[in-house]
Amino acid sequence: MAQRHSPHRFPVTLALLTALVTLFMLTPMVLSITAGLVNNYSQGLVSGLTTRWLEQVWEGYGDTVLWSLAIASSCALITTIVGVPCAYALARTRSRWARLFEELLILPVAVPGLATGLALILVYGQFRSFRQSFLFILVGHVVFTLPFVVRTVSSAFANRELVAIEEAARTLGAGFSRRLLGVLIPAVMPAIIASALMVFTLSVGEFNLTWMLHTPLTRTLPVGLADSYASMRIEVGSAYTLIFFIVVLPLLWGLQVIANEVQKRYGT
Amino acid sequence: MPVVVIFFACWLLPMAWLVALPAQKGWETYFAIFTHPRYWLSLLNTVWLSLLVTVLTLVLGSAVGIFLARHKFAGRGILLSLLTLPLSFPGVIIGFFMILLGGRQGLIADLSEALGAGRLTLAYGFLGLFLAYLYFSLPRAIATYTAAAEKMDLALEEAARSLGATRYAIVRDVWLPELAPTTLACAAIVFATSMGAFGTAFTLATKFEVLPITIYSEFTNYANFALAASLSIALGLVTWVVMYVARRYSGSATVLG
Numbered sequence: 396m397a398q399r400h401s402p403h404r405f406p407v408t409l410a411l412l413t414a415l416v417t418l419f420m421l422t423p424m425v426l427s428i429t430a431g432l433v434n435n436y437s438q439g440l441v442s443g444l445t446t447r448w449l450e451q452v453w454e455g456y457g458d459t460v461l462w463s464l465a466i467a468s469s470c471a472l473i474t475t476i477v478g479v480p481c482a483y484a485l486a487r488t489r490s491r492w493a494r495l496f497e498e499l500l501i502l503p504v505a506v507p508g509l510a511t512g513l514a515l516i517l518v519y520g521q522f523r524s525f526r527q528s529f530l531f532i533l534v535g536h537v538v539f540t541l542p543f544v545v546r547t548v549s550s551a552f553a554n555r556e557l558v559a560i561e562e563a564a565r566t567l568g569a570g571f572s573r574r575l576l577g578v579l580i581p582a583v584m585p586a587i588i589a590s591a592l593m594v595f596t597l598s599v600g601e602f603n604l605t606w607m608l609h610t611p612l613t614r615t616l617p618v619g620l621a622d623s624y625a626s627m628r629i630e631v632g633s634a635y636t637l638i639f640f641i642v643v644l645p646l647l648w649g650l651q652v653i654a655n656e657v658q659k660r661y662g663t
Numbered sequence: 664m665p666v667v668v669i670f671f672a673c674w675l676l677p678m679a680w681l682v683a684l685p686a687q688k689g690w691e692t693y694f695a696i697f698t699h700p701r702y703w704l705s706l707l708n709t710v711w712l713s714l715l716v717t718v719l720t721l722v723l724g725s726a727v728g729i730f731l732a733r734h735k736f737a738g739r740g741i742l743l744s745l746l747t748l749p750l751s752f753p754g755v756i757i758g759f760f761m762i763l764l765g766g767r768q769g770l771i772a773d774l775s776e777a778l779g780a781g782r783l784t785l786a787y788g789f790l791g792l793f794l795a796y797l798y799f800s801l802p803r804a805i806a807t808y809t810a811a812a813e814k815m816d817l818a819l820e821e822a823a824r825s826l827g828a829t830r831y832a833i834v835r836d837v838w839l840p841e842l843a844p845t846t847l848a849c850a851a852i853v854f855a856t857s858m859g860a861f862g863t864a865f866t867l868a869t870k871f872e873v874l875p876i877t878i879y880s881e882f883t884n885y886a887n888f889a890l891a892a893s894l895s896i897a898l899g900l901v902t903w904v905v906m907y908v909a910r911r912y913s914g915s916a917t918v919l920g
Contacts, residue, residue: 409730416727416801420746423760423798426770430763437768477669496667503674505903507859509875510895513882514677517684517892538674600753602862603875607882617753617862624759624866629768636756647751 431633448634456635459619460642462529467598470536471591478544486552504542512607529613535604540594551586585658592654599643685893692889696897709874713857720800720853721846728808747802758866761786761795789871795863800853811845851909855902874898
């Protein structure tokens with residue numbers, strides 16, 4: 396299309412910028428993958444390939460991967476169970492309190508995680524057993540991700556067609572549970588799946604809050620990463636990053652595929 | 664409603680506590696960020712850095728977004744997913760990326776040594792932080808702009824071009840207004856993320872002090888809880904105001920994160 400106006404050099408500039416940005420974005424990924432697999436980083440590939448850094452990381456930090464996945468799944472489950480009814484209530488009420496609450500609920504996202512983490516420690520830090528369990532981190536993640544679920548699902552519930560269909564079902568005598576299972580849930584399913592996926596992603600990568608909330612015995616993947624960057628040799632840090640790629644990325648990608656399928660099947 | 668209970672117990676109550684805490688040390692603690700040169704400098708550093716990152720992110724992100732939206736080439740889908748992949752990286756990984764690029768054993772050091780300029784390290788100063796922030800901001804801008812540019816009306820641009828508009832005029836009069844809502848939403852989120860970013864600066868242990876690091880060191884190194892709380896409030900306020908204004912003007916839920 397732009398070919399007819401070839402004197403315009405726009406595409407050249409844009410293409411160059413795109414290439415530059417791509418180089419900038421991909422170089423570090425390639426560097427960290429190779430650095431985790433070579434025997435000696437400063438000598439490069441000449442020193443030969445090895446998996447011993449990966450093994451060392453798995454021994455020292457393997458549990459952080461599992462805990463991160465456990466926390467992210469529980470977080471997605473809890474925020475869905477708690478957030479979806481709330482989203483429905485907010486979408487169906489017009490009161491000023493509901494609007495105010497909606498505005499308040501955005502705050503945990505707008506306020507930096509560091510502040511939320513600080514606030515949680517100041518109030519609940521004295522309860523030793525709570526402070527030293529993974530539950531403490533989970534609570535932080537739930538508060539931080541809840542707004543995403545409520546916002547996304549609430550705007551799906553507020554869809555005017557859905558309101559009309561629900562009204563029609565009601566006039567035809569369908570009770571609430573009937574409307575819920577037959578009309579509402581199927582209609583907002585894509586939004587629920589999308590928000591749960593987002594919560595999972597956010598929770599797995601969360602650091603700002605988690606670094607404040609963690610203890611030496613309760614470490615998540617990003618916390619372990621920060622620890623290895625600060626105290627281990629560069630090959631170990633790279634191998635750990637590689638483990639993040641290997642474990643987390645295919646998982647996120649798989650979940651995204653499932654979400655797209657659901658979107659295709661139920662989506663409007 | 665359980666959500667109200669969770670929200671109040673786990674966020675509002677702790678937050679109220681945080682807001683009330685500086686009062687114990689006297690009202691002037693609230694204004695420490697204005698009265699202490701060190702904290703003021705840290706706030707200025709953070710705002711300045713975030714603004715610069717936001718501007719460059721918008722320029723580069725829109726260029727890449729428009730390019731990717733208009734040119735369908737082989738591997739475009741893969742390229743787009745590779746470019747947006749870092750959205751799921753924790754900030755610490757991006758800090759580490761900068762160490763690999765510009766650290767003491769980094770790629771740039773190797774290149775500059777080969778060129779006979781000695782081993783250059785830029786990771787731990789302003790430039791390293793700037794590039795790292797750019798790295799985690801770009802994917803979001805690219806994703807948003809690609810989606811927005813796919814909906815742009817090509818006819819407008821054609822019309823402008825056939826009327827003899829220069830390239831500069833098309834960017835100013837067609838692209839800018841058409842992408843304005845996206846730009847506003849994107850700017851707010853990039854700025855807010857940069858202001859609050861902690862993991863990246865933490866990994867780089869940077870000499871250029873930003874506010875989240877100041878708060879963290881007040882809290883852990885000096886156990887000065889009231890001051891950490893006061894600085895957190897300032898940081899939270901700046902971020903919230905920016906998000907709030909953007910949400911009011913763009914009138915959409917996209918400014919969420």
